[in-house]
Amino acid sequence: MIKVGMIGAGVMGGVHAAAYGRLSNAQLTTICDLRPEKAQKLAGPGVKVVTDYHEILQDPEIDVVDVCLPTYLHKEVVLAAAAAGKHVFCEKPIALSVEDAEVMVQACKQAGVKLGIGQVVRFFPDYAKAKDLLASGRIGEPKVVRTSRGGAFPIWPEDKWYADYSKSGGPIVDLIIHDFDWLLWLFGPVKRVFAKSVSKQEQVGQEPLAHALVTLRFENGIIAHLEGSWAQPQGTPFSTSFEIAGTKGLYEYSKEQAMPLVLRTAQGEERAKSVPESPLALEPYTAQLKAFMEAIIHNSDVPVPGQEAINALQVALAACQSAKTGEVVWLGGGQND
Numbered sequence: 001m002i003k004v005g006m007i008g009a010g011v012m013g014g015v016h017a018a019a020y021g022r023l024s025n026a027q028l029t030t031i032c033d034l035r036p037e038k039a040q041k042l043a044g045p046g047v048k049v050v051t052d053y054h055e056i057l058q059d060p061e062i063d064v065v066d067v068c069l070p071t072y073l074h075k076e077v078v079l080a081a082a083a084a085g086k087h088v089f090c091e092k093p094i095a096l097s098v099e100d101a102e103v104m105v106q107a108c109k110q111a112g113v114k115l116g117i118g119q120v121v122r123f124f125p126d127y128a129k130a131k132d133l134l135a136s137g138r139i140g141e142p143k144v145v146r147t148s149r150g151g152a153f154p155i156w157p158e159d160k161w162y163a164d165y166s167k168s169g170g171p172i173v174d175l176i177i178h179d180f181d182w183l184l185w186l187f188g189p190v191k192r193v194f195a196k197s198v199s200k201q202e203q204v205g206q207e208p209l210a211h212a213l214v215t216l217r218f219e220n221g222i223i224a225h226l227e228g229s230w231a232q233p234q235g236t237p238f239s240t241s242f243e244i245a246g247t248k249g250l251y252e253y254s255k256e257q258a259m260p261l262v263l264r265t266a267q268g269e270e271r272a273k274s275v276p277e278s279p280l281a282l283e284p285y286t287a288q289l290k291a292f293m294e295a296i297i298h299n300s301d302v303p304v305p306g307q308e309a310i311n312a313l314q315v316a317l318a319a320c321q322s323a324k325t326g327e328v329v330w331l332g333g334g335q336n337d
């Protein structure tokens, strides 16, 4: 049984703590938060609560450190965990700069510990299904993709760290990174990035509302258009959708629809209820942590290694740069097409 110490008992800490309750290959033994009452709320019987994360790093019983801290703290804690010889699962985005992320990946490599990043969208059944569907060739060659993801501004943290883009990265780095990672996983490297974003503060002291549009051209010629929003009224349900248009058909998903899976081909239209197809299927955050623990048990590759998280971050940062300068950002080789 793998013993886990989790650092950060906010929204994601809550999601991870619930996931550990469903896992049989890992046990959450310690929760750390500067605000002990938050850790206490998540701690089941026998789970220790601490306020200094070094206590987790110094505990010889703990195998894995699960980092659910605000993004600007990821680097410091991942480096400390690697130095302590712990495997690390870290929430997305891996970091706020490629340089920091590379240092983190290198440190884990040198320490001989595994680093997995919580790019969880790959574990959402409707998104995972796209990978199989593309491989099956049913919609032919994919050509054009649209994604959207958004809701209200994340106002829950006591210190409002999401509103400080030097700490959160803003919606392109914090939110749309989910779609960047998913698209890179499906379609490979991106060649060209262009983005526009708007941000508006309704009143002094209030969170800025932010909305961003990004277009990508992949090395293989596919075009993608991504929309991400932190601009909807508070209380609006979080929504996601995508559409992949291929030479033989279209695959559409919308979280808002009761029957969100639609497959349209020349043979007609098929609709299915959103998975889980089996009542035994794990919800995505649990499936993600289970897969990470299995990689430790079997000494195999983790589901989303640091380098893949860096690739998504690189596209996100290019989109931020494009939104700022109004210019196209080229990644990789030549500047044509």
Ligand SMILES: NC(=O)c1ccc[n+]([C@@H]2O[C@H](COP(=O)([O-])OP(=O)(O)OC[C@H]3O[C@@H](n4cnc5c(N)ncnc54)[C@H](O)[C@@H]3O)[C@@H](O)[C@H]2O)c1
Residues within 6 Å of the ligand: 007, 008, 009, 010, 011, 012, 013, 032, 033, 034, 035, 038, 051, 053, 068, 069, 070, 071, 073, 091, 092, 093, 118, 120, 156, 157, 158, 174
């Ligand atoms: N995968 C996803 O779908 C998803 C969704 C939301 C957030 N996230 C990511 O998860 C991470 C955490 O986000 P969140 O919304 O849960 O944040 P949050 O603000 O709700 O929680 C962070 C917690 O860390 C605690 N904390 C801060 N500094 C600390 C320190 N030095 N030591 C111990 N505890 C400390 C805070 O008290 C707080 O309880 C971010 O990187 C965010 O981008 C991922």
